[in-house]
Amino acid sequence: MITWPRVACSAMSSTESIKRTLESVPSKFRGPGGAVAVVKDGELAGQHVWGYANLDTRIPITPTTIFPICSISKQMVCLVLTDLLQSDKDKAFEDALHKALHELLPEDMMANKDFTIERMVAMQSGLRDYWALTVLWGATPGGRFSIYQDAPKALKRLGGFHFAPGTEMSYCNSNFMVLSLAIEKATGQTLGDLLDSRLFIPAKMTTAALRPDTERLPAPLVGYEGSDENGYVAYQNRIEWAGDAGIQASLEDMVAYEKYIDHSSSESHSAYQKNSQEPHYLDGSPANYGFGLARIEADGMTVVGHGGALAGFRLHRWYAADKRVSVVALLNSDMDSAEVASYVLRNVAELHAKEQQEDSPNETKVEWTGYYLDEEANLAISVAHGGPGELLIYYAGEEDKVKITDSAKASSKGIKVSYEDGKLSIHRLQEGRKFAAKPLAPPEAPSDGNDSLYTGAYRSEEINSIFHCTGSGDMLYGAFDGYLGKGPAHLMKHIGKDVWWLSCQRSLDAPAPGNWTVVFHRGEDGKTIRGATVSCWLARNVQYVKKE
Template sequence: MSPAESIKRTLESVPSKFRGPGGAVAVVKDGELAGQHVWGYANLDARIPITPTTIFPICSISKQMVCLVLTDLLQNDKDKAFEDALHKALHELLPQDLMANKDLTVERMVAMQSGLRDYWALTVLWGATPGGRFSIYQDAPKALKRLGGFHFAPGTEMSYCNSNFMTLGIAIEKATGQTLGGLLESRLFDPAGMKTAALRPDTERLPAPLVGYEGSDENGYVAYQNRIEWAGDAGIQASLEDMVAYEKHIDHSSSSAHSAYQKNSQEPHYIDGSAANYGYGLARIEADGMTVVGHGGALAGFRLHRWYVAEKRVSVVALLNSDMDSAEVAGYVLRNVAGLPAKEQQKGSLSETKVEWTGYYLDEEANLAIAVSHGGPGELLIYYAGHEDKVKITDSTKASSKGMTVSYEVGKLSIHRLREGRKLTAKSLAPPGSPNDGEEVIYTGSYRSEEIDSKFHCTGTGEMLYVAFDGYLGEGPAHLMKHIGKDVWWLACQRSLDAPAPGCHCWLLAGKKRQVRQE
């Protein structure tokens, strides 16, 4: 079978392997389109099919494109006027106590090493409702002034945070006096031949006929309407044809030592000099001795992904109008086209091993709970900061994956999250029962956090508690909480304005760990 026929068969097999309303995939090899395939419907109700020109919101894939403009501005600014204006704008947007930290730099922001808190998660605490409006020029500045302190010291760890890129997008406009959309058009879209790509911040106004769907193959799909504005962090929309043009442009740029993409795709580092895996809107992974660089994007009803292997000059793009895992789709195509190894399968004598250290733990430094449960054979599920990671059990006290190592001592977990450069120790929480060993404590009432300007209401009886948040975005919905041990409660929040809120699942209500004052 010829390489062209192999690529064609791989792409045509995607719809059967990854069922959903529709999608579009493409492979660019050696700087040319090697194959593309579109299937399904842009609008199920109207029976309008997806085509190569259907425009998708590419969401967080936007970050790398904004960074190309940023680097281009910095590289071509001989007298440092733009750099100075950019720093002035950042001082206007962010709290001064944060900007006083010399390690908070533009380089740390584009590497997700700033230590800033993610406004996406904080919108829940500011009273946002699912599907609510969020305005760049009205709500975003208020959000940035309410971020509170650092999540960690800048440059020491990596935590995915949209605040970095929202801030930079606004700051670039302030520094240049031009719109971010206009800068993207003149410095990237036009040179790359992305004819229909544009920055369209309002997610409520997608170009017809595209609709995003939530649901599953088993339960059916329902259209979802987003109402968020975003720009620097996720506002670009583009068709498959636009993304193919982008991949061709990236392949050409990668051969130039002075191109913005060449600079931006270099391996990033932490402040101590150790290697990181995220910089300038690009994530890096190692697979079979090759470096794969790319990014995903997500919005309720949409999942997108792109990967590029410079060594083999192969790009893969996957655009879906559902919540299916686009990284799985892009990875499947890339493994077949670039000859990367198949996903690892469970094997060995430990496949049936079950450990005795499942349960709940508390990372006291970050004030986040960790849930450990059994997954498949020889597998543990580690739920932390809004994400679930699968690790393989290697012996009775250890488990690991490519992104994480876990070791257990009696009553304690030691976790190294490799991709974030974060090492943490978490202590076991007592099994659920009486939160205070028989001592009667009244949790209900209203509490206030001055740091982030948020009010927290707690209602209910016994261990059936409900919570709601008020803030500058309004009065949010009630959420359910359950006791998981000691003075820690688990707050179930499946959606903020649009997506699940990262890290919003642990609330400390009692004792010395109380994070808010009662009113």
């Protein structure tokens, strides 16, 4: 879920105050290094770089240091896609694109009339995310993944839709990976060449390029994991990305991009003008994501942008069209780049973060904390008390903080939660998802001779994966085999009768899926386990059958 961080600031707008804001970033957001810039009214209003591209060699970051911009790539690929479609007067490209998609994806997916290109670029396709599924295909942290060897195999193993296309939104890199491959097939050109001719050259992004292999970052940049408290360690990525995240660019390139976007946003027939329009779901209700752009209403203005993440890197860009202000933040660490970008944007746009002041701390507590199960998605939910008057909801791979409003309700800008008649109801506004969840029955203690009830090997035909469950009692481990190899063992936690969490905090890519929910299914006798459903937010309802 893409959120707008709450970072306090003061109002500033002059060139000198922008300079002071940018120069304050390193002290407020400590890390190895980074680069930030502001484009206002179509011109560079200020930029600042600090720290080191490589701590060991003490080579500093400069405005020309090349960063992997990761998922910010998506909107750039969408500009090329829309440009190709708009210039396709005889629909030859569109027809070739659909033919290529038929070649890359299972036929039953393409047969669904609601599975369209616009649903794909809006993250409404219902496809499972292939990066999450690499865990179930046996990938190991730091392992290799090839676009032209491994990606086509991944697309044939996605299984069915995990929600009906057009009904809700779930972030999914599969959409952009398959579109990138299809664009290349349809045009007979590489995506890199298309980006050069249709975006980078017109936008004067002189060093930007599609460089899919993350193991070969242009020197001297190094990505770091860690913190002030634990120190920083260089991380070596070894994966390849296509149009889902494969572009690399310098701060100077991103400034040129923001100038290009500011100019394009006022052109009625530009690709960006089309792509930045508010998207909708099938039922006509507004959505907040389309064509690689997330839309967020924050402090009285609409901001459009995107973040990017890779182990050792965090990047973000926001654009407020009404105020003609862009902010770019590029970091070679795992620090929250959205907080950096929003801090700068609020100052430049002369906005004040609204502070919630109360006469006394809210000490409200609820009696319905615990574990629940979304039976449609087979995802477990944890509800726990946080700070005063606050609940922590774990569901979509991360903890969401919501404020308690009364004994049966809690909410935030992105989530509404209520409890009635023994059921938990959740509405995730940004993803358009509503569901009710039942509390999980407590885990059963192992009985005599039944200590290994869940252990064994399970097979998923739909995604071609083997799940190995080992251990005993409440200390189980889960591991997966697939076409990418034999993956590591993950610790499992018993949270309810026949329901476990499988922890995956480190995977082929960062950030990892987090906790997978494993729901074991019993046979007719009620005593033996016949199968399991494995789900995470990005890849739900993968069915496994226990081997005899």
